[in-house]
Amino acid sequence: MGGYTYAWTEDDVIIVVRLGDDDWAALSAVCTHQGCFVGYRAKAGDLFCGCHASVFELDGRVTAGPAEAPLRVYTVAREGDLLVVSGTSGDRGRGGANGSAGRVAGAARRG
Numbered sequence: 001m002g003g004y005t006y007a008w009t010e011d012d013v014i015i016v017v018r019l020g021d022d023d024w025a026a027l028s029a030v031c032t033h034q035g036c037f038v039g040y041r042a043k044a045g046d047l048f049c050g051c052h053a054s055v056f057e058l059d060g061r062v063t064a065g066p067a068e069a070p071l072r073v074y075t076v077a078r079e080g081d082l083l084v085v086s087g088t089s090g091d092r093g094r095g096g097a098n099g100s101a102g103r104v105a106g107a108a109r110r111g
């Protein structure tokens with residue numbers, strides 16, 4: 001486990017991490033510091049930004065700066081062979097409750 005992939009929506013890039021057979025996490029992949037993409041570190045179980053070394057938990061919280069704001073968290077639901085990623089009410093106003101939705105075909109492949 002621990003593979004991940006990215007999905008592009010109209011207003012965000014989402015990292016989708018496979019945590020278990022049917023257990024997924026999806027967050028904005030856009031670092032809240034200066035906008036680089038974060039990657040999943042399976043060994044640490046966190047998200048790391050290689051530009052300036054910010055670290056985020058899978059619930060979006062910042063555990064190491066310079067980033068200060070959390071990553072936006074999405075919900076993931078499986079529909080057959082597709083993962084459907086939807087925005088949450090805890091977002092930062094980019095797209096509203098369900099404004100950012102995307103479909104991720106197949107399973108996460110990286111990691």
Ligand code: FES
Pocket residue numbers: 031032033034035036049050051052053054065066067
């Ligand atoms: S852009 Fe991610 S830490 Fe600076």
